Amino acid sequence: MQHSTKSAFTMMDGTEQLLSTEITKSCQLGKPLGLGPSAYWKCSGNRPGGPAADGFALSIPRPASAPSQEFTLFHGFALRLKQPGLTVTRKLQSSAWPNYEIEDQFPVTAIHYLDKELPFDLKLESFSPFTPMNEQESNLPVLICSCQVTNLSSSPMDIDLLCWLQPGQKADNKVMVLQKKWRGIQQVHSNNNTSFQHCLSALRNDARLFPHFEEDSWEDYFELPGAECTANDTPGIAVCSSIQILPGQHATCHFAISWWDPAPGLLLPNPAPFTSATDVMAYVSDQLSKLIYQTMLWKKNWVDSSLPSWLLEQTFTLEQYQHDLTGNVSEGETGLETVAISPAVARLYPNTAKSFVQLYELPSVLPTHQKDHDSPSFTVVKLQALSILHTYRAHQLSEDMQFLRVNWAQLTQVIQFMLNHAEALYNATGEQGQKLEEVLWLCITAAKSAYQMAMEMDSHSLADRCMQFISPIEKKISANYKFEQEQEAFQYLCKYLAAKNWSQQLNLGQLSNQSPPDDQRLELSGFILRKLTDDNSPPVNYETIEQWAAHLMSEDQYQESLLLLKRYAALRSQCGQVKNILVQSSPVINSCNSYNTFLAACGFSYHGPRGFIRFAPITSQDNFKAPFLVANGWGSYKQQKKHRKQVHELYIKYGHLKVQTLSFDVEQPGNIHIATVALEGKKVPAKLTKEGNSVFISIKPTQVIANQSLTITLT
Incomplete structure (x- = not known):
């Protein structure tokens, strides 16, 4: 088996810590203001008084003034496959699978569950939305889990995916079933004169809802029609999505867990006008495609x-x-x-x-x-x-x-x-x-x-x-x-x-x-x-x-x-x-x-008001590539050297870059006489100066927007 020791959130196993990121938070800070709410997902060990199981443990630090200092939720998945003559039910935990692989690339962790005896491929990707330069959407209190199933057989298959949440502490719970274009359950915990909300949803309108879920009987829920009523003092909640996949095709089910803590004490207020966990879920449902695209774009750009x-x-x-x-x-x-x-x-x-x-x-x-x-x-x-x-x-x-x-x-x-x-x-x-x-x-x-x-x-x-x-x-x-x-x-x-x-x-x-x-x-x-x-x-x-x-x-x-x-x-x-x-x-x-x-390592320098940017990598100068961030955007830098020619490219993936001076290092400045600058193939007038092993290229103030590249050729 392969496993990673670091991730944006943490999966739990009774015998192994699949993803063991440990993040310490001050309770005075309240909501996250940087690497997103996924920082609250961490390995908490086995559940007190419960069986060892994989899943996610969500621990929410709260302000020191709040009566309760932390809420903990436990989260898990299970799957059922039905084909003529074949029925398979399994939890998505390491002990239920012969093998698994983890692709851990911040801020996304993908777990690939492997069993050569089964006619499908299963991959679970989990993350909190993360887009540098976008504080609001990087600070959404939500975890998105995307489960992709590929049919490797020659027959159609019916797949049921069950997702559940259970609180880690006793509380007076009130559960409400939500009927919207997405279907979900909001649970409100009340304890010691304080409250905390979370919402579990399958981001589709045909999911089955279970406002009273007990994990010991998890297999039974695949056969149940779901409930459309509220419940009190429930041990857990669950949602189930059903899909049919044709041979050679794949399908993805998106689940989400949002939360809302009304306790005051944040250093900076939440920039989004949310008042409940369902408000957060509604926003995520409306913006799901964009949130997934931007998060994956950053992940690919970074790695x-x-x-x-x-x-x-x-x-x-x-x-x-x-x-x-x-x-x-x-x-x-x-x-x-x-x-x-x-x-x-x-x-x-x-x-x-x-x-x-x-x-x-x-x-x-x-x-x-x-x-x-x-x-x-x-x-x-x-x-x-x-x-x-x-x-x-x-x-x-x-x-x-x-x-x-x-x-x-x-x-x-x-x-x-x-x-x-x-x-x-x-x-x-x-x-x-x-x-x-x-x-x-x-x-x-x-x-x-x-x-x-x-x-x-x-x-x-x-x-x-x-x-x-x-x-x-x-x-x-x-x-x-x-x-x-x-x-x-x-x-x-x-x-x-x-x-x-x-x-x-x-x-x-x-x-x-x-x-x-x-x-x-x-x-x-x-x-x-x-x-x-x-x-x-x-x-x-x-x-x-x-x-x-x-x-x-x-x-x-x-x-x-x-x-x-x-x-x-x-x-x-x-x-x-x-x-x-x-x-x-x-x-x-x-x-x-x-x-x-x-x-x-990148030799990166940047001064936004001056429109100055510099790259001078100390390794792989002949073929170097790395991500970079500027005042209002981010992208990828690439440089290649061949003989007496150097090509430098700045490609913007998100936002924009304003620049008027660029600087690079060259091994033999005496061999460099001309700097040719082009924005999307259109030539930009440039002036070349040298200082030691560094060259400086001055251009008129230029803005490079998303999906544009600025290319500098030194000869």
């Missing part, structure tokens, strides 16, 4: 790459271990609150990133008490530096200057406070202390971001102030690479890398002119690998692994970076969670992770 598939996969799955997947509320030692979202989420949903910065981060880091002005703490300065970095990232992910202009007055205050506070800490503490140095590295990176934004806003006095801060301090502090002697030095290096990788992510250039020599670099990589398996070593935060891997990528050490990441992924796959890894990453230094490693 169609020359980069290793496991690296692309863990770009999201490793990130899911971070508590800031959908936003992280952290309280510093001064009582300041900040909200941060992870790099992948910020790039998948730039509008959400900008809202977080504008509504939460910038207001939260301005000192509100005189003591914060006079006696700044390390935490205050860190939070101010991070808010500046997050603002610059959000600005880069905009198409124009509007976001920066709107927030400039408040941002200017944050920059001034950070510079003054950092200098005060430095003067008070001198050059002593690891904690001070790690703050200063972060502040230097933030000041470089502030300098860039000040120049764009024509605030030359603030830009000069930033340079006055950067120059003297950067000369006095330096990274300490004596990691093999002291754990403290090793941890210090990790904090330096956090700032260094921020600099790489935002295209700010080298943080310093120091980099570990080859022997020390290899020694540090070996040191980290040993720490993963040495029970006597202090545990290392997994973010350290990602930061060092991203650093190696940016230094063109591609194979060494992959070795480190693959070793960690293998260890985690073998034992679920590596024993000697601290999973919870720092909410303050949260900066670079698996997504930044991906960016480094």
